[in-house]
Amino acid sequence: xxxxxxxxxxxxxxxxxxxxxxxxxxxxxxxxACVVTATQLSWEQFRAAVWTERARAAYALTxxxxxxxxxxxxxxxxxxxxxxxxxxxxxxxxxxxxxxxxFALPTAVAGLVFSNLYVANGWLGRFLVPLGIExxxxxxxxxxxxxxxxxxxxVRTLQPVLEALDTEAEEAAALLGASRWQTFRRxxxxxxxxxxxxxxxxAFARGLGEYGSVVFVSGNMPFKTEIAAFLIVSRxxxxxxxxxREATAIATVLLCAxxxxxxxxxxxxxxxxxx
Amino acid sequence: xxxxxxxxxxxxxxxxxxxxxxxxPRLAFRGPRSQDPAWVRFGLTALALVAMTVLVVxxxxxxxYEALAEGLGTYWTNLTGDPDxxxxxxxxxxxxxxxxxxxxxxxxxxxxxxxxxxxxxxxxLVTLIDVPFSVSPxxxxxxxxxxxxLQGALGPWLRANGFQVLFTVPGLxxxxxxxxxPFVARELIPVMEAIGPDEExxxxxLGANGRQIFWRITLPNIKWGLLYGxxxxxxxxxxxxxxxxVVSGRIAGETCTMPLQVEVLFQDFNSPAAFALASVLxxxxxxxxxxxxxxxxxxxxxxxxKSHG
Numbered sequence: 001x002x003x004x005x006x007x008x009x010x011x012x013x014x015x016x017x018x019x020x021x022x023x024x025x026x027x028x029x030x031x032x033a034c035v036v037t038a039t040q041l042s043w044e045q046f047r048a049a050v051w052t053e054r055a056r057a058a059y060a061l062t063x064x065x066x067x068x069x070x071x072x073x074x075x076x077x078x079x080x081x082x083x084x085x086x087x088x089x090x091x092x093x094x095x096x097x098x099x100x101x102x103f104a105l106p107t108a109v110a111g112l113v114f115s116n117l118y119v120a121n122g123w124l125g126r127f128l129v130p131l132g133i134e135x136x137x138x139x140x141x142x143x144x145x146x147x148x149x150x151x152x153x154x155v156r157t158l159q160p161v162l163e164a165l166d167t168e169a170e171e172a173a174a175l176l177g178a179s180r181w182q183t184f185r186r187x188x189x190x191x192x193x194x195x196x197x198x199x200x201x202x203a204f205a206r207g208l209g210e211y212g213s214v215v216f217v218s219g220n221m222p223f224k225t226e227i228a229a230f231l232i233v234s235r236x237x238x239x240x241x242x243x244x245r246e247a248t249a250i251a252t253v254l255l256c257a258x259x260x261x262x263x264x265x266x267x268x269x270x271x272x273x274x275x
Numbered sequence: 276x277x278x279x280x281x282x283x284x285x286x287x288x289x290x291x292x293x294x295x296x297x298x299x300p301r302l303a304f305r306g307p308r309s310q311d312p313a314w315v316r317f318g319l320t321a322l323a324l325v326a327m328t329v330l331v332v333x334x335x336x337x338x339x340y341e342a343l344a345e346g347l348g349t350y351w352t353n354l355t356g357d358p359d360x361x362x363x364x365x366x367x368x369x370x371x372x373x374x375x376x377x378x379x380x381x382x383x384x385x386x387x388x389x390x391x392x393x394x395x396x397x398x399x400l401v402t403l404i405d406v407p408f409s410v411s412p413x414x415x416x417x418x419x420x421x422x423x424x425l426q427g428a429l430g431p432w433l434r435a436n437g438f439q440v441l442f443t444v445p446g447l448x449x450x451x452x453x454x455x456x457p458f459v460a461r462e463l464i465p466v467m468e469a470i471g472p473d474e475e476x477x478x479x480x481l482g483a484n485g486r487q488i489f490w491r492i493t494l495p496n497i498k499w500g501l502l503y504g505x506x507x508x509x510x511x512x513x514x515x516x517x518x519x520x521v522v523s524g525r526i527a528g529e530t531c532t533m534p535l536q537v538e539v540l541f542q543d544f545n546s547p548a549a550f551a552l553a554s555v556l557x558x559x560x561x562x563x564x565x566x567x568x569x570x571x572x573x574x575x576x577x578x579x580x581k582s583h584g
Contacts, residue, residue, distance in 0.1 A: 010485035015388040030418035083323040104560035106514025108534035209411025212516030229413040
């Protein structure tokens with residue numbers, strides 16, 4: 001590795017200085033501006049901005065919807081990864097490529113399409129709305145679109161794990177008389193768990209901050225379908241003297257959640273590498 | 276995302292074939308990949324295909340269906356008739372490449388520093404590069420508003436000197452660059468670590484200078500990884516919504532990129548035009564996927580070449 005022959009190659013000073021300069025300008029200073037602005041509020045003002053009834057409803061929805069969507073992504077992602085790795089079927093490579101589509105598709109397009117599919121006369125809404133399932137302009141709509149955005153994370157973290165998984169343990173379990181379901185639950189699932197949790201955490205983290213698609217599908221009704229990111233934008237646009245500080249206060253809450261998730265994901269990734 | 280390579284490598288290897296069992300003993304003892312009964316296999320495959328259809332296939336088809344619902348002629352007028360829409364396409368085609376170029380330069384510098392040298396705070400640096408992925412795009416946009424807005428830290432000073440960042444193209448580039456910052460670096464660091472410094476050290480010992488090493492050794496070695504990162508970075512840059520939404524002020528015909536223009540049209544109840552523009556972005560996503568598959572094939576080819584040669 002490079003460590004053994006430290007700094008024999010040229011360009012260390014240049015590359016590290018440029019990297020640090022770039023990260024300072026684009027990441028560290030802007031983050032600092034955010035923290036400084038938030039601290040310009042007194043503790044009472046900060047609490048008042050962060051803990052209004054409307055803000056609490058927005059946090060609950062943001063975290064709740066991201067959690068439910070990440071859970072559904074976990075199940076759907078495991079299913080798709082399993083089928084892609086373990087089974088053969090025609091069109092498998094196309095399906096495999098299509099899993100990446102939510103990564104490549106602009107979120108605004110996803111929002112536009114999903115809102116249109118699930119309204120009463122939409123392609124899917126015409127079947128679901130008569131059953132009382134409102135897949136547009138509702139909380140369920142947010143979960144749906146976050147699942148669309150989240151499930152590829154689970155598929156892509158699980159696929160390599162499943163590929164590398166030795167089938168020997170499963171065969172041994174089968175030889176010893178375990179049913180297929182027992183084998184899956186006792187042998188396969190525990191081996192997949194770190195990867196599954198990583199995918200879940202990635203989908204959850206992405207869901208927490210998602211804005212583009214949710215704006216289109218949710219209707220953005222305060223207390224009902226308003227997410228935290230939308231609340232930040234609407235505070236920012238109010239244009240009162242203190243409104244951008246209040247927006248920053250709410251953003252700080254979201255930032256803390258993001259950093260917590262970053263730490264959790266790093267831990268989980270280290271865990272699944274060891275496994 | 277590199278799972279596709281593993282899979283094909285795997286299926287190309289002989290499994291359970293008696294004549295090859297001595298050369299690849301581990302694989303020879305491996306049974307068929309699945310012991311599941313047929314009904315489980317069919318059931319799960321069908322379920323997975325239904326999930327993919329509902330989540331991905333139907334939405335994509337519906338974009339094109341809605342865009343073309345009133346015929347090709349209307350589709351074309353929707354795309355080209357409105358000067359604001361035309362401007363948004365050009366703006367996206369200007370902003371995204373600028374952001375990509377910035378992040379390519381950064382990605383190469385960061386990967387060179389991180390994969391070729393050992394220094395204190397290396398892990399911290401890697402984590403720092405990941406930060407834009409975990410920050411909500413809206414919060415990212417807000418950070419730049421706080422920095423460059425009139426009430427912000429640098430805004431008044433810049434304004435006094437004749438610069439405006441917020442609600443202008445430089446602001447869009449800045450926000451887009453932040454959001455897409457990790458893509459190239461994240462792709463290049465593992466690639467450069469896997470290749471190792473041997474070839475570069477050899478070139479150095481033969482008297483090559485830094486520039487020669489980079490252009491003749493490093494760049495040819497990392498080119499496919501770099502292209503892969505550029506493709507992902509570009510897709511995200513063209514599609515970015517949240518961060519750009521906050522810093523742009525959404526001035527139609529001036530700071531509305533394609534995704535923002537989709538929202539403007541949608542808010543104006545001009546659904547056909549919104550879908551027409553969305554269909555262009557969807558085609559972009561499809562092209563991205565195709566390029567991705569192609570590059571993954573090249574990476575695999577290059578790796579096979581290296582291991583055989």
